Amino acid sequence: MRFPTDLKLVVAAAIVALVGCTTKPPPATEAPPAGPPPGAGETGPVTESNIIPGSAEDLRVNVGDTVHFEYDRYQLRDEDRNVLQRQAGWLQKYPQVRVTVEGHCDERGTREYNLALGARRANAVKEYLVSLGVSSGRVDTISYGKERPVCTQSSEDCWAQNRRGVTTVTSGAASS
Amino acid sequence: MATMAGARRSPVGFVGSLMIHAGIIGATLFTFAHKLDVTQESPPVVPVDLVTIADKTNIMAAAKARPKPEPKQEEPTPPEPQKTETAPQPEPQPVKSEIPPEPKPVEAPPPPPEAVAPEPVKTPPPPPKAKPKPEPKAQAEPKKEKFDINNIMALLDKRAPAESSAPNARTAEKTIKGFGPQTAMTMDLQDSLRSQIQQCWSPPVGAPHPEELVVEFELFLKPDGSVAQPPQLSAESQAAVARDSFTRAAAEAARRAIYTCAPYKLPADRYNQWQDITLNFDPRQMMGQ
Amino acid sequence: MNRIALICAALLAAVFAYVPPVSAALHVDVTQGNIQPMPIAIPDFIGGRQGAQIAGVIRADLDRSGLFRTLDPKSFLDQIKDINTPPQFANWRVINAQGLVTGQAVAQADGRLRADFRLWDVYGESQMLGLEFTATPENWRRIAHMISDKIYERITGEKGYFDTRIVFVSETGPATKRVKRLAVMDEDGANPIFLTNGSYLVLTPRFNPTAQMIAYMSYAGGRPRVYLFDLESGRQEMLGNFPNMTFSPRFSPDGNKVVMTLEKGGNSDIYVMDVRTRGVTRLTSDPAIDTGGSYSPDSSQIAFESDRGGSQQIYVMNADGSNAHRVSFGGGKNGTPVWSPRGDMIAFTKQASGAFHIGVMRPDGSRERIITDGWEDEGPTWAPNGRVLMFTRTERGGRGSQIWSVDVTGRNERRVQSPGSASDPAWSPLIQ
Numbered sequence: 001m002r003f004p005t006d007l008k009l010v011v012a013a014a015i016v017a018l019v020g021c022t023t024k025p026p027p028a029t030e031a032p033p034a035g036p037p038p039g040a041g042e043t044g045p046v047t048e049s050n051i052i053p054g055s056a057e058d059l060r061v062n063v064g065d066t067v068h069f070e071y072d073r074y075q076l077r078d079e080d081r082n083v084l085q086r087q088a089g090w091l092q093k094y095p096q097v098r099v100t101v102e103g104h105c106d107e108r109g110t111r112e113y114n115l116a117l118g119a120r121r122a123n124a125v126k127e128y129l130v131s132l133g134v135s136s137g138r139v140d141t142i143s144y145g146k147e148r149p150v151c152t153q154s155s156e157d158c159w160a161q162n163r164r165g166v167t168t169v170t171s172g173a174a175s176s
Numbered sequence: 177m178a179t180m181a182g183a184r185r186s187p188v189g190f191v192g193s194l195m196i197h198a199g200i201i202g203a204t205l206f207t208f209a210h211k212l213d214v215t216q217e218s219p220p221v222v223p224v225d226l227v228t229i230a231d232k233t234n235i236m237a238a239a240k241a242r243p244k245p246e247p248k249q250e251e252p253t254p255p256e257p258q259k260t261e262t263a264p265q266p267e268p269q270p271v272k273s274e275i276p277p278e279p280k281p282v283e284a285p286p287p288p289p290e291a292v293a294p295e296p297v298k299t300p301p302p303p304p305k306a307k308p309k310p311e312p313k314a315q316a317e318p319k320k321e322k323f324d325i326n327n328i329m330a331l332l333d334k335r336a337p338a339e340s341s342a343p344n345a346r347t348a349e350k351t352i353k354g355f356g357p358q359t360a361m362t363m364d365l366q367d368s369l370r371s372q373i374q375q376c377w378s379p380p381v382g383a384p385h386p387e388e389l390v391v392e393f394e395l396f397l398k399p400d401g402s403v404a405q406p407p408q409l410s411a412e413s414q415a416a417v418a419r420d421s422f423t424r425a426a427a428e429a430a431r432r433a434i435y436t437c438a439p440y441k442l443p444a445d446r447y448n449q450w451q452d453i454t455l456n457f458d459p460r461q462m463m464g465q
Numbered sequence: 466m467n468r469i470a471l472i473c474a475a476l477l478a479a480v481f482a483y484v485p486p487v488s489a490a491l492h493v494d495v496t497q498g499n500i501q502p503m504p505i506a507i508p509d510f511i512g513g514r515q516g517a518q519i520a521g522v523i524r525a526d527l528d529r530s531g532l533f534r535t536l537d538p539k540s541f542l543d544q545i546k547d548i549n550t551p552p553q554f555a556n557w558r559v560i561n562a563q564g565l566v567t568g569q570a571v572a573q574a575d576g577r578l579r580a581d582f583r584l585w586d587v588y589g590e591s592q593m594l595g596l597e598f599t600a601t602p603e604n605w606r607r608i609a610h611m612i613s614d615k616i617y618e619r620i621t622g623e624k625g626y627f628d629t630r631i632v633f634v635s636e637t638g639p640a641t642k643r644v645k646r647l648a649v650m651d652e653d654g655a656n657p658i659f660l661t662n663g664s665y666l667v668l669t670p671r672f673n674p675t676a677q678m679i680a681y682m683s684y685a686g687g688r689p690r691v692y693l694f695d696l697e698s699g700r701q702e703m704l705g706n707f708p709n710m711t712f713s714p715r716f717s718p719d720g721n722k723v724v725m726t727l728e729k730g731g732n733s734d735i736y737v738m739d740v741r742t743r744g745v746t747r748l749t750s751d752p753a754i755d756t757g758g759s760y761s762p763d764s765s766q767i768a769f770e771s772d773r774g775g776s777q778q779i780y781v782m783n784a785d786g787s788n789a790h791r792v793s794f795g796g797g798k799n800g801t802p803v804w805s806p807r808g809d810m811i812a813f814t815k816q817a818s819g820a821f822h823i824g825v826m827r828p829d830g831s832r833e834r835i836i837t838d839g840w841e842d843e844g845p846t847w848a849p850n851g852r853v854l855m856f857t858r859t860e861r862g863g864r865g866s867q868i869w870s871v872d873v874t875g876r877n878e879r880r881v882q883s884p885g886s887a888s889d890p891a892w893s894p895l896i897q
Contacts, residue, residue, distance in 0.1 A: 072776075074731070107841065107859070107863075108816070109777075109816075110757075110770075110777075110800040110801050110814050110816070110821070110843050110844065111668060111669060111801075111843065111844060111889070112669065112712060112713040112726070112756045112757050112770075112800070112801065113754060113756065113757070113770065113772075113777055113800050113801075115668075115682075115689075115710070115712050115713070115728075115733075115756075116712075116726065116728065116733035116754040116756050117754065119709075119710055119728045119731050119732075119733060120731045120732070120754070121731075122731065123730055123731025123732075124731065126731075127731075141709075141731070142687070142689065142710070143689065143710055143728070144666075145668075147643065147645075147666055147668070148641065148642075149640055149641055149863065150641060152639070152640040152641060152862060152863030153862050153863070154840075154861040154862050154863070362491055365491055366491065366492070366493045366494075369491070369493050370493050370494070370495055373493075373495055374495060374497050374498055374499060375499050376499065377495060377498035377499060378498055378499060378500050378501045378502075378503065379498050379500075380532075380621050380622060380623075381498075381500060381874055382621075382623075382852050382872060382873055382874055383622065383623065384807050384809045384851070394490060406589070420622070421618075421622040421623070422622035422623065423622070424622055425620060425621050425622030425623075426622070428586075428620070429503075430495075431588070431589070432503070432563050432588060433495075433498075435588035436561075436563065436588070449491060450491050452490040452491065453490055453491045453492075453493060454490045454491070454492045454493070455493050455495060456492070456493070456494045456495065457495045458494060458495065458496050459496070459498060460496075461496045461497065462496070462497060462498055462500075
């Protein structure tokens with residue numbers, strides 16, 4: 001893993017360019033920081049201009065990286081299919097990008113069951129992306145069970161946010 | 177343990193084959209020698225069994241300095257309950273003499289290597305149950321089996337258990353005239369004694385097989401309600417106690433209850449009715465059985 | 466008619482069977498007790514600071530069990546000067562001690578520590594137990610725990626569990642980025658040692674039957690897999706090489722196998738891996754979630770959880786995967802079955818009416834009892850004697866988890882000491 005110096009410079013430049021908006025670039029395999037609440041602003045057009053097309057940030061902010069699930073379910077909701085369709089389109093536009101779909105659960109399940117449930121959710125997202133033409137080799141899955149909530153209160157609202165599938169860029173994204 | 181014992185027997189071969197265990201062997205020999213020492217040194221103090229703890233505990237912290245390659249368990253001496261029992265009994269007597277713990281003749285002689293409580297209760301050998309009590313026995317049985325229609329005594333007795341199982345039995349308000357000599361005339365005594373002793377009885381309710389916790393004692397009281405002599409386990413219970421450590425624990429818990437609740441408050445004018453008592457301790461109801 | 470005749474016969478029989486009215490024993494059935502910890506006096510052992518420390522650990526052990534109540538040394542009338550002289554029992558009866566432990570700690574010429582103790586029956590005025598232990602001085606706590614085990618065993622009839630360890634997950638940081646480290650500590654919370662550095666998540670550690678090896682799940686390298694941690698060498702290795710997530714490991718009673726869950730295409734099924742040959746056998750093949758395998762102590766069966774019937778429930782199958790059948794019918798969702806080392810019960814997590822509880826039931830599902838009442842209690846683990854359980858208790862609102870223990874009867878619930886927040890405890894067998 002050795003990058004040419006000029007590439008590093010590009011990266012640095014990109015980071016500087018990003019400073020204005022949402023601070024840190026998301027770590028590759030980490031869940032992104034608590035994003036916009038479900039349903040709202042998944043395609044926030046506000047900061048579009050600052051975001052490099054094809055970047056992880058582009059996916060997260062302009063395409064929408066998160067879908068949500070009902071309690072103890074892993075079936076996709078209709079409104080979330082739009083998000084995934086955009087993801088599929090984006091992935092076809094940037095064919096070098098590989099992604100990992102994270103499956104997450106709320107705290108209302110035992111630890112191991114939630115690992116299994118998270119795997120189901122991640123897989124449900126993956127299967128839909130694949131059905132839309134994304135090569136299955138480009139999509140990995142990982143389950144975090146209830147280990148990585150984005151919202152920590154014990155409330156229905158929080159649980160709804162935590163039951164999610166998040167598509168994160170593993171490699172191949174522009175400038176990150 | 178087995179390998180360790182083997183190691184002690186043929187240390188040379190062991191060392192030869194497994195360098196890592198050299199330390200273990202050394203320590204083993206050392207401790208073994210010492211063990212002999214101890215036994216010789218302190219002749220009067222038989223009662224202790226020797227148990228050596230492995231020098232090392234198996235933890236190796238990734239983040240921590242590695243503990244020296246300590247021997248794992250150099251001195252086997254398995255802490256087996258059976259063995260540990262052999263020694264204890266004779267001890268108390270020899271040393272002191274000023275302690276007057278009642279006639280406790282059993283303790284002194286060569287102890288039977290038994291699993292039985294070395295308590296005031298006679299160890300198993302003396303089963304002096306000379307008492308002619310086939311009779312109360314017969315009653316005791318059916319009381320437990322509520323549906324034993326074949327047993328005539330059971331029919332007779334049915335009333336008794338119904339009454340007696342009232343959880344908070346204080347003295348019965350009234351006694352019902354019954355047929356059996358013991359039911360009517362002594363039911364109030366039974367209730368009274370039961371309610372007194374229940375306060376002190378804390379049986380080992382976590383045991384896996386509740387039926388193993390049923391024990392029967394015979395108890396002799398003095399006219400003032402105090403314990404006249406160490407309560408005796410029934411022959412059946414004695415056998416069970418020898419077999420099962422849970423039963424032993426149950427018997428000891430029952431005996432502690434008998435002692436801690438004494439003296440018992442019972443009508444002095446009816447001493448002849450309560451001087452000799454058989455107590456059947458049965459925690460099954462408490463355990464939801 | 467017949468009945469009357471029978472009663473008459475009975476009466477007659479009774480009259481004849483009945484012999485002397487005066488000398489017959491009064492028979493009393495005692496069926497209700499008063500569950501109380503046994504009062505026991507444990508004066509500091511002879512032997513200065515070391516003696517006092519050892520007695521202190523023993524007192525704490527026995528108190529923690531809930532089955533004993535150690536008496537305040539300030540109430541003692543006698544001082545133990547020589548453990549080879551029988552105590553003045555009357556002076557201990559006065560303070561209501563039912564048991565008495567006397568002991569001494571001696572530094573031997575070879576530098577090792579020797580501790581001997583005697584357990585006395587105060588009412589019976591006899592010695593119940595006398596043992597001597599030697600060890601290196603650093604192991605003084607283990608000596609104390611072993612003495613506690615012996616006392617516990619002698620009094621209760623079952624093995625103790627004080628000379629044991631807990632492997633667990635130590636937690637720090639906010640819930641959204643919780644740092645989890647593998648750690649072990651003594652059963653009383655002493656001697657905590659961290660085994661991983663927290664740079665990756667670790668979950669659900671479990672001891673093998675010699676307490677030398679830990680099977681756990683790790684996210685090292687971003688790949689959630691089952692690992693083995695060898696405590697002696699400090700070596701970690703991935704157990705098997707699978708393309709997808711592996712989790713929920715648990716050793717077989719002989720330690721030669723690990724039952725675990727493999728995920729593939731979103732579906733989780735239970736497999737068993739031979740630790741030596743690394744051969745893998747599939748036990749379940751169901752589109753449902755099958756996980757949480759736990760062997761019966763005789764290795765003949767495996768309890769597990771599955772949502773094949775529509776909701777998470779506990780099932781039992783033969784160790785070869787045959788004859789899987791549901792056993793939990795007590796309502797709610799039920800998971801994380803753990804077979805008691807005694808074999809008589811399965812502990813589990815019940816999720817019902819918005820909260821998680823620890824429960825126990827017979828392996829056939831009968832006699833279900835819920836023994837804790839928290840907001841989120843989950844993941845029970847048995848003490849090696851099958852008498853006590855530990856579990857993870859999580860407070861509402863992401864405030865972290867703690868390890869708690871409870872007697873199998875539901876009594877004596879208490880928090881287990883741990884460094885900071887902690888979860889996923891697993892009890893070791895008795896240390897060899």
